[in-house]
Amino acid sequence: MRLSESVVVGSPPRVVWSYLAxxxxxxRFMTGITRWDSEGEATTGLGARRRMLIKVGSxxxxxxxxxxxxxxxxxxxxxxxxGIDQRGRFRLRPVGNSSTRVELRxxxxxxxxxxxxxxxxxxxxxxLSTQLRTSLGELKRLxxxxxxxxxxxxxxxxxxGA
Amino acid sequence: MASKPKPVSGASTNGHxxxxxxxxxxxxxxxxxxxxxxxxxxxxGEAVRLGQGLAMKGLTRVAKSLEKRLQADLDDxxxxxxxxxxxxxxxxxxxxxxxxxxxxxxxxEKGPVLLVGNHTGGNMSPETIFFTLAFSxxxxxxxxxxxxxHNLVLASPLGPYLRxxxxxxxxxxxxxxxxxxxxxxxxxxxxxxEVHRPSWQSAKIDFGGRRGFVRLALEKDVPxxxxxxxxxxxxxxxxxxxxxxxxxxRLDRTARLKVLPILIAPPxxxxxxxxxxxxxxxAKMTSEVLPAIHLREQFGDEPDVDEVYEYVTGAMQxxxxxxxxxxxxxxxx
Numbered sequence: 130m131r132l133s134e135s136v137v138v139g140s141p142p143r144v145v146w147s148y149l150a151x152x153x154x155x156x157r158f159m160t161g162i163t164r165w166d167s168e169g170e171a172t173t174g175l176g177a178r179r180r181m182l183i184k185v186g187s188x189x190x191x192x193x194x195x196x197x198x199x200x201x202x203x204x205x206x207x208x209x210x211x212g213i214d215q216r217g218r219f220r221l222r223p224v225g226n227s228s229t230r231v232e233l234r235x236x237x238x239x240x241x242x243x244x245x246x247x248x249x250x251x252x253x254x255x256x257l258s259t260q261l262r263t264s265l266g267e268l269k270r271l272x273x274x275x276x277x278x279x280x281x282x283x284x285x286x287x288x289x290g291a
Numbered sequence: 292m293a294s295k296p297k298p299v300s301g302a303s304t305n306g307h308x309x310x311x312x313x314x315x316x317x318x319x320x321x322x323x324x325x326x327x328x329x330x331x332x333x334x335x336g337e338a339v340r341l342g343q344g345l346a347m348k349g350l351t352r353v354a355k356s357l358e359k360r361l362q363a364d365l366d367d368x369x370x371x372x373x374x375x376x377x378x379x380x381x382x383x384x385x386x387x388x389x390x391x392x393x394x395x396x397x398x399x400e401k402g403p404v405l406l407v408g409n410h411t412g413g414n415m416s417p418e419t420i421f422f423t424l425a426f427s428x429x430x431x432x433x434x435x436x437x438x439x440x441h442n443l444v445l446a447s448p449l450g451p452y453l454r455x456x457x458x459x460x461x462x463x464x465x466x467x468x469x470x471x472x473x474x475x476x477x478x479x480x481x482x483x484x485e486v487h488r489p490s491w492q493s494a495k496i497d498f499g500g501r502r503g504f505v506r507l508a509l510e511k512d513v514p515x516x517x518x519x520x521x522x523x524x525x526x527x528x529x530x531x532x533x534x535x536x537x538x539x540x541r542l543d544r545t546a547r548l549k550v551l552p553i554l555i556a557p558p559x560x561x562x563x564x565x566x567x568x569x570x571x572x573x574a575k576m577t578s579e580v581l582p583a584i585h586l587r588e589q590f591g592d593e594p595d596v597d598e599v600y601e602y603v604t605g606a607m608q609x610x611x612x613x614x615x616x617x618x619x620x621x622x623x624x
Contacts, residue, residue: 212428245376
């Protein structure tokens, strides 16, 4: 099953990238994540691993994932090592001079196939799509609100200097 | 020329030969009436012996099959099979029971652990399905997880499938073997006594005084993690455990059955025994995992079994009371 959601964030790609590259901060905007523990020495960048779980229906599903693509500030992708088969990607593309289109692609498959596999993929897709959409909304809110705070702080600093 | 009548003795001899030779008498043979009863008697005697032999062989085969099913071969657990069947469990848990397992993070990340649950939902026991799902997706199918079940469950047609999920017959020896293998082991001390309690006792922990789980945890020095579930008793209407009926039919001695429940369940209506497959009502199921209890850290080097029992069941009852208070309506949750 392949899902895709996107949002336009009012900040340039490098600013958005700084949030996505900080893997420790994902719980601030990723909805439904119930576990997001670092595994191994690398906490960020290519090869960094996380033990993650996401609530889908009656189960917390996920497993060990590894960052397999780290193309700053354009693409960040991960793939499963254990647990359910999954592959995810954040795709950042500039919109105008100061905005970024952030696309979150998520591909997953349940083991076994058959009718139950087909059904569970389709039923879980609805819940997961909502979670992806909410997560992107949270990311947008986080980036833009912090950018607003920084802009306000800069204005305050300018006034104080004047 | 008149034909000579055949001598009776000769015919008798023929009949005797047929019998002693072991061959079946031919239909065309003329058997004198006085030898018929004897021949039939011998033939039926052999048939009875043959029948007895076949019956004994059949019974021996069934007994061997049952014995094999009840042995704890931990290697029967098949992680790949579990992984492939998780979608079915997920569908049942998510759509039918709207099941929820809370605080699985209370289970220690590694090592053997004794999960102690209150048993609900009769022989179908839905919590076994969705807790196995939750455990397997949370820790991965690679982590050893065994469930102890009543002999009759494993002897049922579902037995071979359950064994692949890691289910073994409920016995102290099997639990020891699983813990020795480093597994997380789920036990239901209340067993058939608790699982068939009347529906209006849904919010009652009732292990029937069975303290074996405490001794087991002490013997292997493993933590106890209580798992409290509500909702199972609403998947049908249990009217009575039928302990008196089980005693009357001597099932307590012959089949280790202390109860023979009387319940109302679709599609059968009023039913006795809960042996037939039935359609469980889609009751909302909730399980909560409590923090691990390290017995020697909490109760000293020589913990008192009764004290630990009271502590564990007390903590579980408190949680069950809270879960019951959350529910507004039966079945709906």
